[in-house]
Every structure is written in C-alpha cells, then in structure tokens.
Amino acid sequence: MDLLSILSVLLTPSVFLVVFAGVLIGIVVGAIPGLNGAIGISLLLPLTFTMEPQIGLLLLGGIYMGGMYGGSITAILINVPGDVVAAPVAMEGYPLTQQGRSKEALYYSIFSSMFGGFIGVLILILFTPPLARLALQFGPAEMFFVSLSGLVIVGALSGSFLKAAFAVLFGLFISTIGIDMITGSERFTFGSADLRSGISVVPVVLGLFCFAEMFLNIGKKPGEQVKYRDQSIKRMTVVMSILRKRLLVWKSGIIGTVVGLLPGVGTTLAVFMSYGEAKRVSKQPELFEKGNPEGIIAAESANNATVGSSMVPLLALGVPGSPTSAIIAGALVIHGIILGPSLFVNRPDVAFTFLYGMLLTVVAMTIIGAVGIKYFSYILKIRMEYIVPTVLVFALFGAYSLRNSLFDVFIAIVLGIAGAIFKKIEVPLAPIIIGVVLGPLIETNLARAMRIAGARDIPLIQYMLSSPLAIGLLVMVVALMVVVIQMRRKTG
Amino acid sequence: MKMKLAVLFSAPFLMAASGTALAQDYPTKNIQIIVPYSAGGGGDTVARIIADRLSDELGRQINVVNREGAGGEIGIAEIARSQADGYTLGVFGYPDNFVLENTRDTSFDSNSFEYLAAFDDMPMGIFSSPGSDLDTLDAVRSYGEENPGAIVIGESGALGLLNILAFSEELGIDTTPIRYSGGGELMNALLGNHIDLASTSSMSHDPITDAGGTPIGFAAAERMEMFPDVPTFKEQGVDLEMGVSRVMVAPAGLPDDVRDILTAALDEISTNEAMIENFHSASIPYRYLNADEASDMVERSNSVLSPVIEENLEQFNGD
Numbered sequence: 164m165d166l167l168s169i170l171s172v173l174l175t176p177s178v179f180l181v182v183f184a185g186v187l188i189g190i191v192v193g194a195i196p197g198l199n200g201a202i203g204i205s206l207l208l209p210l211t212f213t214m215e216p217q218i219g220l221l222l223l224g225g226i227y228m229g230g231m232y233g234g235s236i237t238a239i240l241i242n243v244p245g246d247v248v249a250a251p252v253a254m255e256g257y258p259l260t261q262q263g264r265s266k267e268a269l270y271y272s273i274f275s276s277m278f279g280g281f282i283g284v285l286i287l288i289l290f291t292p293p294l295a296r297l298a299l300q301f302g303p304a305e306m307f308f309v310s311l312s313g314l315v316i317v318g319a320l321s322g323s324f325l326k327a328a329f330a331v332l333f334g335l336f337i338s339t340i341g342i343d344m345i346t347g348s349e350r351f352t353f354g355s356a357d358l359r360s361g362i363s364v365v366p367v368v369l370g371l372f373c374f375a376e377m378f379l380n381i382g383k384k385p386g387e388q389v390k391y392r393d394q395s396i397k398r399m400t401v402v403m404s405i406l407r408k409r410l411l412v413w414k415s416g417i418i419g420t421v422v423g424l425l426p427g428v429g430t431t432l433a434v435f436m437s438y439g440e441a442k443r444v445s446k447q448p449e450l451f452e453k454g455n456p457e458g459i460i461a462a463e464s465a466n467n468a469t470v471g472s473s474m475v476p477l478l479a480l481g482v483p484g485s486p487t488s489a490i491i492a493g494a495l496v497i498h499g500i501i502l503g504p505s506l507f508v509n510r511p512d513v514a515f516t517f518l519y520g521m522l523l524t525v526v527a528m529t530i531i532g533a534v535g536i537k538y539f540s541y542i543l544k545i546r547m548e549y550i551v552p553t554v555l556v557f558a559l560f561g562a563y564s565l566r567n568s569l570f571d572v573f574i575a576i577v578l579g580i581a582g583a584i585f586k587k588i589e590v591p592l593a594p595i596i597i598g599v600v601l602g603p604l605i606e607t608n609l610a611r612a613m614r615i616a617g618a619r620d621i622p623l624i625q626y627m628l629s630s631p632l633a634i635g636l637l638v639m640v641v642a643l644m645v646v647v648i649q650m651r652r653k654t655g
Numbered sequence: 656m657k658m659k660l661a662v663l664f665s666a667p668f669l670m671a672a673s674g675t676a677l678a679q680d681y682p683t684k685n686i687q688i689i690v691p692y693s694a695g696g697g698g699d700t701v702a703r704i705i706a707d708r709l710s711d712e713l714g715r716q717i718n719v720v721n722r723e724g725a726g727g728e729i730g731i732a733e734i735a736r737s738q739a740d741g742y743t744l745g746v747f748g749y750p751d752n753f754v755l756e757n758t759r760d761t762s763f764d765s766n767s768f769e770y771l772a773a774f775d776d777m778p779m780g781i782f783s784s785p786g787s788d789l790d791t792l793d794a795v796r797s798y799g800e801e802n803p804g805a806i807v808i809g810e811s812g813a814l815g816l817l818n819i820l821a822f823s824e825e826l827g828i829d830t831t832p833i834r835y836s837g838g839g840e841l842m843n844a845l846l847g848n849h850i851d852l853a854s855t856s857s858m859s860h861d862p863i864t865d866a867g868g869t870p871i872g873f874a875a876a877e878r879m880e881m882f883p884d885v886p887t888f889k890e891q892g893v894d895l896e897m898g899v900s901r902v903m904v905a906p907a908g909l910p911d912d913v914r915d916i917l918t919a920a921l922d923e924i925s926t927n928e929a930m931i932e933n934f935h936s937a938s939i940p941y942r943y944l945n946a947d948e949a950s951d952m953v954e955r956s957n958s959v960l961s962p963v964i965e966e967n968l969e970q971f972n973g974d
C-alpha cells in the first residue's frame with residue numbers, strides 16, 4: 164500500500180465529510196459537560212457497522228480527536244471543563260477570560276491541540292512497533308511508580324500544602340469505595356450494589372467542576388459576571404507565540420504520547436504531568452493558575468497527543484490503551500478486523516488509511532476550532548441565569564448517561580455541593596481528581612506486585628526493582644519529589 | 656416552552672399507560688435491551704447484532720442500553736426488576752449471573768429470568784506468554800507440582816477466575832490467580848511477560864498468538880471450528896468444560912403470548928445468513944439455542960459450576 168493509493172482514498176469528498184462530521188460531533192460532545200468522546204463514539208458505533216471499515220474508523224477517530232479538544236471551550240469560557248482532561252485548561256483559561264482575553268485563550272487552546280494532535284499521530288505513524296514494545300514493559304512495578312509520580316505532581320500546584328494534601332487524600336478515599344479489585348472484598352459499600360461498583364471519575368468531575376461552579380454562580384449578582392469583550396487578536400500572533408515555546412510543545416506532546424500509551428492511566432495523568440512539568444520549568448511559575456498561556460499549551464498539546472498514542476497498543480497488539488480506544492476496538496472486531504501485528508500484513512488498506520486519516524482529523528479540528536472561536540466566545544454574551552440551568556441540565560444528563568445510572572447523578576450533586584464548599588475555603592479541586600484517578604492504579608498494581616513477588620518467593624523490593632525501567636521510574640519519582648520540595652521552599 | 660415541558664414530564668406516564676396495551680399487538684412501542692457491560696465488548700457486540708435483526712423482524716426500534724458496573728451485577732439486577740412486559744429485555748454472558756448470585760448478596764437469583772435464546776458458545780482457554788517454557792499442559796503440570804503457587808495466572812472476570820480454579824484443581828496444582836480490570840489489561844500483562852498464563856475466552860486467541868503467545872487448550876467439549884489446531888483440555892486428559900454463552904432473557908413473568916411472539920421472531924432470525932456472517936466476522940462462535948434448549952443448557956451448566964464455586968467461595972469474597 165503506497166502513499167499515493169492511500170491519498171487517493173483519503174482525499175475524496177465523502178472521507179472529508181465523514182472526518183469533519185466526526186470532529187464536529189466530537190467537539191460538541193466534548194464541550195458539553197459530562198459528555199465526552201467515549202460517549203459520542205458509543206452512540207455512533209452502530210452507524211459505522213454499515214460503513215467501509217476505514218471510513219467508519221475515521222468517523223470514530225474524528226470524534227475522539229474533536230472530543231479531546233471540545234472540553235476546553237467551556238473550560239475557558241465558563242470555567243466548566245467538559246471533561247476531566249480539560250481541568251488544567253480551566254485553571255489557566257478561565258482567569259484569562261476574566262481578564263477579557265478569552266479569544267486569546269481559545270486560540271492558544273486550538274493551536275496547541277493541533278500541534279499535540281500532529282505529534283501524537285506522527286509518532287503513531289512512525290514508531291508504532293517500538294512504542295508497542297515499550298508499552299508492554301509496563302508491569303505492576305512500573306505502573307506503580309508512574310502513578311506515584313502523578314501524585315507527586317499535586318505538590319507542584321500552588322496553594323496551601325495542607326489543603327492540597329487534604330484534597331488528594333479525599334480523592335484517594337473516594338477511589339477506595341467499592342469492591343477491591345484484587346481481593347474482591349467490599350469497602351464502604353453498605354450492601355449497596357451501586358456503591359459496590361465504585362464511584363467513577365465522570366460524576367466526580369461533573370460534581371466538582373461543573374455543579375460546584377454553577378452552584379457558586381447562582382449566588383452571584385448580575386454585575387459579577389464576566390463580560391464579553393470583542394478583543395482583536397490575530398491568529399498568527401498566537402501561533403507564533405506557541406512556536407516560540409516549541410520546546411514546551413514538543414515536551415508536552417511527548418509526555419502525552421508516552422503516558423498515553425499506558426493502559427488505564429492514559430490521558431488524565433498525561434495532562435496533569437505535562438501541566439506540572441510546564442509549571443516547574445516556567446520562568447513565570449507565579450503566573451500559573453492566574454492565566455498563564457504556557458499552562459494551556461502544555462495541557463492541550465498533551466491531551467491531543469494521547470489520541471494517537473492510545474491507539475498504538477490497540478493497533479499493534481490488540482490492547483486498547485483507553486476506554487475510547489476500547490470501543491473503537493469493538494467496532495473493528497465487528498468489521499472482522501483482527502487487531503495485532505497481523506493487522507498491517509492482512510489489512511494494510513484499513514491500517515494505513517486509518518493512520519494517515521488521523522492526520523486529517525487534526526486538520527479538521529483545527530479548521531473547525533479556528534473558525535468557530537469567534538462564535539464560541541458569544542457564550543459570554545449569554546446571561547448567567549440562562550447558562551446555569553442549561554449547564555445543569557446537560558450535566559445531569561451527562562452524569563446519568565455514563566452508565567444510565569441515577570446513582571451517578573446523586574454522586575455528582577453531592578460532590579457539587581462539596582465542591583462549592585471546597586472552592587469557598589480554597590481547597591484545590593484538581594488534586595481530588597488526581598487522587599480518584601490514580602488511587603486504584605497505585606493500589607491494584609502494588610497488590611499485584613505483592614502477589615507476584617509472593618508467588619515467585621522473592622522479596623517485594625527485589626521484584627519492584629527487577630527491571631531497568633522500574634529503577635528509572637523510581638529515580639524519576641524521587642527527583643520529582645526533590646524538585647517539588649524546592650519549588651515549595653522558593654514560593655513559600 | 657411550557658407546553659414542551661408539560662409533554663416532557665408526562666412522557667413517562669404515557670409510556671407506562673401504553674405498557675398495558677393488549678399483548679397480541681406486541682410490540683406497540685420501542686424495545687430496550689439492557690447489556691450489563693460497557694459498549695464495544697463481546698456481550699455488547701452480540702446484543703447489537705441481535706437487536707439489529709430483531710428490530711427488522713418485529714418492525715420496532717430496539718435500543719441497546721449499556722448498564723455496566725460491579726462485574727455485571729448492576730445491569731443484571733436492573734433487568735430482573737424491570738417490568739415483564741416484553742419491552743425490557745437483557746443480553747448477557749451466562750454464567751455471569753450464576754456466579755454473581757452465588758458469590759454475592761444479589762437482588763436476583765436463577766428464578767428472576769426467563770431464557771429466550773442463546774446465541775454463541777465461547778469456551779474459556781488458558782494461554783501462555785510469549786517465549787514461556789510453560790507452553791504445554793504437561794509443562795504447566797510438572798512445574799506447578801514442583802513449585803506450588805509459583806505459576807501466576809491472570810484473569811479479568813469471575814468466569815476467568817472460575818476457569819483458573821477448576822483448571823488448577825483438575826491438574827492437582829496450586830496457582831496464584833491475579834485479577835485485571837479488563838481484557839486489554841490482561842493481554843498487556845500476558846504479552847509483556849508480567850504473568851505466566853492468562854485465563855480468557857477463545858476470542859483472545861488471535862491477538863495472543865499473533866504476538867507470540869501459545870494456547871495451552873480450550874475448555875470445550877470438542878475442538879473449535881475456528882481454531883482446529885488448538886487441543887481441548889478433554890483430549891489432554893483434563894476434564895474441564897467452561898465457557899460463556901450470550902443469552903437473551905426477559906424478567907420472569909412474561910405473558911405467554913408476548914413470549915411466543917419473541918421466541919418465534921428469534922427462531923426466525925436465527926438462520927439469517929447475514930446475521931451469522933456478522934457473528935463470524937466478529938470472531939464469535941455462533942450457536943443458536945431456542946428458549947427450551949437454552950434453559951436446559953443453563954440448568955445443566957449450573958449443576959456443574961455449583962460445586963466449583965462452593966469450594967472456592969473465599970477466593971471470590973476476599974480474604
């Protein structure tokens with residue numbers, strides 16, 4: 164399958180239409196709080212059964228790519244990240260909006276997403292086999308250390324150390340609710356089947372970021388709302404400014420790519436790691452969480468880079484790296500396409516068209532995003548009394564639709580109230596999410612390591628440090644800790 | 656706006672009222688199929704293929720609703736407590752419900768459902784990691800006898816665990832089972848040599864062998880058409896048959912005429928060439944059982960699984 168014949172398949176009106184439709188759907192579901200790419204994909208999955216496999220895949224790939232970006236629009240404009248991956252963007256983007264620089268923030272977001280998306284897909288095209296082998300190296304020990312490094316990042320966020328520690332512990336606590344993965348014992352379930360299945364990340368994110376923000380808005384006087392300001396900012400100015408920070412873009416893209424490879428951890432960890440890293444190396448760390456475009460660049464390049472890399476283990480090994488790619492895997496199976504190394508031999512038409520087609524999804528995302536920004540900003544013209552109920556309805560719907568569960572709605576509302584209180588007393592919310600996401604990974608991987616070490620009859624420490632990769636990761640965790648402690652000393 | 660809201664709020668009541676419509680008109684409205692797993696998995700795939708065909712046959716839209724959580728418990732419980740009017744059906748992998756009801760305090764039991772049909776027969780298997788020495792049954796047995804507990808076997812669900820327990824017992828060896836949260840994670844662990852063996856269904860055969868892993872055997876009655884080279888455990892002298900069969904159920908108490916309409920429609924589509932082709936292309940071994948045959952299969956299988964679960968109850972309930 165040569166490049167020319169791939170291009171002849173890709174550069175047809177129907178493919179363009181499908182890709183643009185996918186990306187647009189992705190951006191919309193991504194922007195709506197509680198909905199995300201994964202939900203959009205599972206809704207449209209049946210539609211792809213009747214399509215050519217590569218076309219159907221590109222539709223889903225487009226939703227995935229667009230969904231990764233869409234969440235940042237509402238994050239920047241109304242401080243409600245559409246999805247957990249947009250949480251850091253809200254931390255930088257909303258302060259910019261408050262300063263009347265919403266368009267600038269949106270441009271930073273879309274163009275960083277573009278660079279990140281390209282980095283991820285290019286790496287997918289060029290390095291799939293070696294990266295797939297790298298992903299396999301991550302066993303219980305390696306996963307444990309990577310997840311631990313994510314917790315350390317919390318220390319790099321600003322604010323009171325004690326409050327951040329409380330937040331991350333609160334998140335870890337939420338993650339313990341349910342049936343313990345390894346032993347099967349129940350924790351904090353009180354005999355309820357809903358609690359047995361644990362509390363998933365989506366209602367927590369909705370509660371803390373969306374409900375809490377809307378609850379606080381209800382109490383605001385009309386004059387306190389952020390006003391729409393028609394600022395003139397040239398797209399190229401922003402692109403040039405991002406290009407001046409190309410080191411940051413590359414680094415964030417690569418963090419997104421590598422961490423995005425890991426099954427289960429993926430996107431959330433990648434986004435927070437690259438955000439924390441951007442703050443660590445920044446010349447103006449004091450501007451973070453007050454509207455520093457560097458934070459947007461880091462978070463957005465990282466999350467769109469994970470789109471490509473989470474497909475690496477999927478295409479090369481048949482191992483889905485994220486919930487979204489798991490659904491895409493399901494779609495492939497229905498088309499009778501066997502994933503794994505043989506894919507590139509047996510169905511090169513599907514594999515290569517999809518790979519190069521993913522570049523097209525980045526292009527479509529950039530065009531829709533860059534053109535749409537003018538209209539997105541009009542959200543700020545809408546009065547809060549209309550925004551609040553609309554967002555709440557969508558958020559309720561989003562919380563319900565994840566598992567069609569009223570229980571999740573209840574969790575979102577309870578955490579919304581908790582989140583509003585936390586915001587008032589300045590407990591940071593992002594560490595709670597980090598705790599909820601990483602808690603199970605840290606715990607189950609440590610438990611697995613203990614069981615395997617026990618079976619092999621070697622001490623746990625010896626098992627944990629039996630691979631060079633694990634040792635390297637441990638060194639990284641320690642180094643991060645030292646850096647974070649020094650940062651804290653400096654900023655006080 | 657007010658008008659619209661009024662319609663919106665009264666919709667559930669209207670729906671409830673129409674549920675009492677005469678059964679011989681069934682179906683007069685859309686049907687939903689609850690799948691207790693996330694979208695994209697094997698159970699979900701089966702449900703969507705069937706929903707597609709059944710919808711053509713019955714002339715009504717059929718919506719597949721994913722209601723995952725707690726290893727299928729949440730969704731299965733919801734099917735059980737739905738109204739038995741034929742408008743809520745369920746598709747799940749038997750014996751997930753049986754394992755759940757015997758290992759947890761569930762709100763459903765074997766009398767909560769009527770089996771309408773079974774669609775496939777997917778045996779469990781044991782696979783070894785790429786390059787492993789434990790690539791035959793004899794190698795596993797002799798290593799396991801010399802090193803009790805040393806063989807680490809991964810699984811990603813109750814049936815996978817059950818398969819490990821029965822396998823180890825039949826071989827007379829001690830092994831260490833390790834739980835993974837999904838098929839993807841399990842595959843990663845096996846292919847990365849972090850575990851010795853994996854207990855998973857025949858659906859994983861191709862990705863595992865492609866990456867250099869070896870199937871040790873399938874827990875099937877006879878060799879599978881799809882994989883004629885993989886021996887069964889039976890022919891290797893190990894009496895172990897275990898598999899998952901995707902069944903369609905209705906909550907118990909379905910009116911007779913509704914059941915007849917449904918089972919007739921299912922029997923009708925069961926020979927549809929295009930549908931069977933869908934199963935094949937998804938690597939799902941198609942095997943249709945009608946309502947009576949499905950109930951018999953479930954009854955027989957329950958009596959085989961019961962003792963295994965009973966003896967190993969502590970493995971399921973934690974330490």
